[in-house]
Amino acid sequence: xxxxxxxxxxxxxxxxxxxxxxxxxxxxxxxxxxxxxxxxxxxxxxxxxxxxxxxxxxxxxxxxxxxxxxxxxxxxxxxxxxxxxxxxxxxxxxxxxxxxxxxxxxxxxxxxxxxxxxxxxxxxxxxxxxxxxxxxxxxxxxxxxxxxxxxxxxxxxxxxxxxxxxxxxxxxxxxxxxxxxxxxxxxxxxxxxxxxxxxxxxxxxxxxxxxxxxxxxxxxxxxxxxxxxxxxxxxxxxxxxxxxxxxxxxxxxxxxxxxxxxxxxxxxxxxxx
Numbered sequence: 594x595x596x597x598x599x600x601x602x603x604x605x606x607x608x609x610x611x612x613x614x615x616x617x618x619x620x621x622x623x624x625x626x627x628x629x630x631x632x633x634x635x636x637x638x639x640x641x642x643x644x645x646x647x648x649x650x651x652x653x654x655x656x657x658x659x660x661x662x663x664x665x666x667x668x669x670x671x672x673x674x675x676x677x678x679x680x681x682x683x684x685x686x687x688x689x690x691x692x693x694x695x696x697x698x699x700x701x702x703x704x705x706x707x708x709x710x711x712x713x714x715x716x717x718x719x720x721x722x723x724x725x726x727x728x729x730x731x732x733x734x735x736x737x738x739x740x741x742x743x744x745x746x747x748x749x750x751x752x753x754x755x756x757x758x759x760x761x762x763x764x765x766x767x768x769x770x771x772x773x774x775x776x777x778x779x780x781x782x783x784x785x786x787x788x789x790x791x792x793x794x795x796x797x798x799x800x801x802x803x804x805x806x807x808x809x810x811x812x813x814x815x816x817x818x819x820x821x822x823x824x825x826x827x828x829x830x831x832x833x834x835x836x837x838x839x840x841x842x843x844x845x846x847x848x849x850x851x852x853x854x855x856x857x858x859x860x861x862x863x864x865x866x
Contacts, residue, residue, distance in 0.1 A: 639819055640812055647811045654807020655800045662799035669748050671792040672755040674763040675783035676743045678702055698776070702743055703734045705773060706766050714765045719757060731758060742782060752789050759785035 640647065678699055705711065712728040715721075721728075735744045745766070747758035763781050771778040825831055832838045 636816060636819060640815060643811075643815050646815075647808050650811035651804045651808040654810070655804035658803025658806075659796060659800040661803075662794045662796045666794045667750055668791045669750060669793040670752040670755045670788060670790070671746055671748050672752065672759045672785040672788050673744050673746045673783075674759040674781065674785040676702070676745065676763055676766060677780045677782040678741045678743060698774070699736050699741060699743065701774065702766075702770060702779070703736065705770060706734060706743070706745070706762070707732065711762070711765055711769050714769065715758065715761050718765065719761055732762060743779075745785075747785070748792060752787050756785045756787050 707729060709725045712725050712732075716723055716725075716728050731748050733746045733748070735746070736742065737744070745759050745762050747755045747762065749755040749758060763784070767778045767781060770776070828839050
């Protein structure tokens, strides 16, 4: 039973809204929101004032990454062989069941070609002396949409090695797959050719990435200096940090200081006479 009188309730003033009803968060005062917006605007103008430094570091980062990609990253080359995953079932013409079988087994072919027995046979046949993981990193398999063709792409440090690995992989695959899956061997639709065009590194990508990283590093440095600089430089800063406008300000002029020093120097000369 509430024994408090209405007069006491009136004197108690309005009840405060619980913090839980506000979602557990205290509302940010309008002054703080204005200060945050003002800081972002000031940072934007500050970065515009330092635009020449940002452009310089953009060009510097692009130049450094371009030189790194060109001189320190070894080039790679690619070559591709293709397998046609449809064969006549009994030495006759290809029928619809052969087409459907080749389409449904394409995923199985991809997994088996990248299995360690096939990769180890390729390495042993070419006398490469590398392990299964290294062989797998050199090979990628793709299946163009709507086709029954597997593209076996080999990536190596020389165009001759990339061509030989792709062709050897295709030869080993058409021997290994029929024995393992009990089906008719697929056909080699295209043998790999010597490709002297570099597949990597992508120098343009490295150049752009270096420029962006250089510009971001420069912007981050200037923003850090701005955030660490807590000196009062104007009346607006005084009002922003302390919430009160100054009553007066004393300007500092270097010209007045230099004039005072010049007058003092003249007086010394007169006194020496």
